[in-house]
Amino acid sequence: MTIEAIWPKYRASLKAFLHAKVADPDDVDDLLQDILIKTYQRLEEIRDSRKVKAWMFQVANNAIIDFYRTKGRAKTLSAEELWFEQDDPGVHEELATCLMPFMQALPEDEAEMLTAIDLHGQSQKDYAQEKGISYSTLKSRVQKSREKMSGLFQECCELSLDTRGNIIDFDKRDKSCKMC
The missing domain is CATH 1.10.10.10 (Winged helix-like DNA-binding domain superfamily/Winged helix DNA-binding domain)
Structure with missing residues (x-):
């Protein structure tokens, strides 16, 4: 199992999954890059190659959760900014x-x-x-x-x-x- 073999196989599915959950295409690309990095760093930890797809989608789901948490804490707007x-x-x-x-x-x-x-x-x-x-x-x-x-x-x-x-x-x- 190498990243070169796995990434092309699941990239489009992951991107479609992200687009369903995140509206901004630039944010989707950023999340996709984060998923690629995490997959590259941890791929060797997966022992059963049949579980790679499920694991990658779990990584994607966690990335979405982290994205919205970070975005939610980013800035509190004042009443004037929400006019x-x-x-x-x-x-x-x-x-x-x-x-x-x-x-x-x-x-x-x-x-x-x-x-x-x-x-x-x-x-x-x-x-x-x-x-x-x-x-x-x-x-x-x-x-x-x-x-x-x-x-x-x-x-x-x-x-x-x-x-x-x-x-x-x-x-x-x-x-x-x-x-x-």
Whole structure:
């Protein structure tokens, strides 16, 4: 067992594994290099050649864990540096006044379901069990009801979203909208 024989065999698989866990391609390349070094340094410790692949993936997994630990300890940001993550409570408070009229515009069963799940925090599984509905059916109904609710908001207001889909601002499309 030599590094020259093993590395080409598993390199692509390891890189794909790293890409699934780490977003930045440069970080993936750095981790891959670390794995190569550790493999080179410790390859002779492995007695059973059938376990090389599992061992290399364990090394990769440990490298990912170490990477995120190091990254997490790297720097604590101040509130000023995180200004872009701070929500404007005014936007959410203003839209909250629209919520109940939109809920009431939905069919009664959909409004009841979204109120229980989204406003009161009841789990979908519990709600499905309580109503005697299959869980997968309920998930589908919740998704469709949320889409209807979103459509009502979109008819009345133009929502500005951040990269995570959170509302950061809105403008009324039609000043005569009775919902908001």
